[in-house]
Amino acid sequence: MTNERPPDRRVRRTKQRLDDALESLIIEKGYDKITVQDLIDRADVGRSTFYAHYETKDDLLISWTQLADDMELHMAHEQLDAGSAMPSLTLFRHLGEHHHLYKAMLGGRGIDIVTEMIHSTLLGHATSVLERRPDANDQTTIPIEVRAGFLASSLLALLTWWLDNDRPYPPERMDEIYEELTKTT
């Protein structure tokens, strides 16, 4: 139904430039201090060109972080087969590999939109895991909703702390810690 035509080469170039500008500026000065002016200066793109594609700064970020979001989902699927409840090890490894970027997006002065995106992804994962587990309600009377939120928030908090403190432990150790802290048996 939706007739999707491949975008013009010029469009691709423009968007690529803006994406690159956004990423470098996030690492340099933090997202909230970036202005549209900064973006079009760095990308060397006309003012009207920016507004031809995006309405706001957030617009650009959202379409950009689709990539990051897809990554999370992809990793979640990878880990699903491993039997672990949450894809913690994979996440520590992946975020560690791109720590410059993720520290700027999750750490102290992070980007709310990105944090919410990742939290939402983790929450969905935790929920589906708990729902599929038959003995999920045997040990506790705490609603699944609450436990899933707890698992997601705890992992996000550990990841954020890890990045903020310049990754003092290897991903494997962080995974162990997460498992032990959230094991309420």
Place this chain on the structure above:
Amino acid sequence: MTNERPPDRRVRRTKQRLDDALESLIIEKGYDKITVQDLIDRADVGRSTFYAHYETKDDLLISWTQLADDMELHMAHEQLDAGSAMPSLTLFRHLGEHHHLYKAMLGGRGIDIVTEMIHSTLLGHATSVLERRPDANDQTTIPIEVRAGFLASSLLALLTWWLDNDRPYPPERMDEIYEELTKTT
């Protein structure tokens, strides 16, 4: 040494007006959408008057949230005698009593500065509790720093979830849940 003179009655009036304006505007439209123009309009205060006392919007917020921060500390002391590790029950009760304000400050579109302030307070409390406990390192090899961060973040996450979802359970139940989820014995 520091000769602290009581502030002029006019100064007190102005600051009080700005504080009231800030609080009502936070609840109404959220902190990030507030402009200095909004504040001086609502407070009915001259533009130059605002800048005579504060440099930025954040300046006003910080001096304002000293009150909230002091409240947290006060509650922490109250609870210390009760023997519980974290002042969770007191916090759920207090935030529930002022849920309109705290939902706007902690919830989905919250205020980073306030969140960080509260988290910092909780972290300090958790750290001192764990440090004073003699058997703190018997059961686990996880560093105190990490466990304290986990306790603080978990409580903050539960509080935030509770406010965002319009407090579906009473404070007493939330306290139970928190104790059970963070009991890793």
Place this chain on the structure above:
DNA sequence: TTTGGTATAGAACATCATGTCTGATAACAA
């Protein structure tokens, strides 16, 4: 109640970022 000090109001002002719109130009796909 007066007096000297000071906070405030009101307004003007420069600056900056935003978002819209125009016509001319260049690059594109077919």
Place this chain on the structure above:
DNA sequence: TTGTTATCAGACATGATGTTCTATACCAAA
């Protein structure tokens, strides 16, 4: 080559910021 379309450069209105000025009103203390 041709018709289409993205881009550019620039102008423009708007709104918020932060500074500065003077006259005025208020205050605390004598």
